Amino acid sequence: MTADSVSNVKREILVRHLEAWAPAALHRARRATYVHGYADAGPELAQAALRVFVEQSDLVRGRELTMVALGEEVAGVGAQLAAVQQEAGAAAGLTVHTMPGGTDARLAVALQAVGAGRVPLLAFLDATAAGGPPLPATVAALTAGKPAEAVIVVPAAGFRADDYRAELRAAGFPLVAAVELAVGEEPGEVLVFATQSGKNLESFKDVLWAVDEYAGVRYRDPGDPERHLIDISLNPHPGPLRRELLAHLAEVGEATVTELRTFALTETVYRAADATRVLQALLTAGSVTRRPEHGRLGGDVVIAAAA
Numbered sequence: 001m002t003a004d005s006v007s008n009v010k011r012e013i014l015v016r017h018l019e020a021w022a023p024a025a026l027h028r029a030r031r032a033t034y035v036h037g038y039a040d041a042g043p044e045l046a047q048a049a050l051r052v053f054v055e056q057s058d059l060v061r062g063r064e065l066t067m068v069a070l071g072e073e074v075a076g077v078g079a080q081l082a083a084v085q086q087e088a089g090a091a092a093g094l095t096v097h098t099m100p101g102g103t104d105a106r107l108a109v110a111l112q113a114v115g116a117g118r119v120p121l122l123a124f125l126d127a128t129a130a131g132g133p134p135l136p137a138t139v140a141a142l143t144a145g146k147p148a149e150a151v152i153v154v155p156a157a158g159f160r161a162d163d164y165r166a167e168l169r170a171a172g173f174p175l176v177a178a179v180e181l182a183v184g185e186e187p188g189e190v191l192v193f194a195t196q197s198g199k200n201l202e203s204f205k206d207v208l209w210a211v212d213e214y215a216g217v218r219y220r221d222p223g224d225p226e227r228h229l230i231d232i233s234l235n236p237h238p239g240p241l242r243r244e245l246l247a248h249l250a251e252v253g254e255a256t257v258t259e260l261r262t263f264a265l266t267e268t269v270y271r272a273a274d275a276t277r278v279l280q281a282l283l284t285a286g287s288v289t290r291r292p293e294h295g296r297l298g299g300d301v302v303i304a305a306a307a
Helices: 002-028 043-054 075-088 103-113 136-144 161-171 198-210 239-252 257-267 272-285
Strands: 031-037 064-071 094-100 121-126 148-154 175-182 189-195 218-220 254-256 288-291 302-305
Touching (some): 002 121, 002 148, 002 175, 002 189, 031 103, 043 121, 064 075, 075 094, 103 136, 136 148, 161 189, 175 257, 239 254, 239 257, 239 272
Parallel strands (some): 031 064, 064 094, 121 148
Antiparallel strands (some): 175 189, 254 302, 288 302
16 A cells, blocks of 8 residues: 555656646647656556646647657557557657667667757656666766756665755756655655756646645655655645754855745755745744845845844
8 A cells, every 4th residue: 555655646746747847848849758767667657647648639739749668678568558549549749669678778879769859858767666766877868858857766775865966966957856755764765856947846846745645655855854754735844844944044154035945946845935934934933033124025135043
């Protein structure tokens, strides 16, 4: 039940994000590419992704949307994806390819083969069954897309959020957020979103908190030293964000509201709007000070920890 619940959360996050990504990508360009890596380890997620596209056949008409599924052995996955297409009917402009040989080994070749360079590209790489995150070269290959972004799921064992953020930024993704899908005190799978667009990161965070609750699954912020479990809610419990903002202020001395909103968006599981609400509460409690002391809490207001 627990494993099924985590899979359900991953599927809903993926589906909701694809429902937002596909229209936006095909509005800005006539072509777009979706990559589903490690597809043979979780074929049901590849099927769910394809269903999003076939259900948007009117959107794809007149455009070109290419889906590429990679894995060690993808013959079975290819048959299942073909069944989804046959069941829904052929959608003009939608092309599906499968490529065996492993995601890390074949991704760059696959992107070149389908002409994914300089078109909107989204990758979903669930590497939990692989025992470790995708290789740096694998993630870097995705930056052929313009713009490019990736949803990456990695095992919790040995995961260090700061190190992985630095690795993804070096690969060409300046904006990175991570959330642990927790089912108890034991570390859970970590879902990482890497993008080149602040707007897309905001959109993904909205998706993250809007998914349905599934039995036993809660979020944990990888940066929260107290490892507080957070119920999935449109108005998440602010405790971890309060601690992380205060710790950040203790480290940097002071920061503008805009800088703290950006910190919340990129370094925590929370949204920028959540940071504004927490800062209001911290000011009311006297935990932080502001400069100037009065007026609207605008982006240029400077916040510091109270003495």
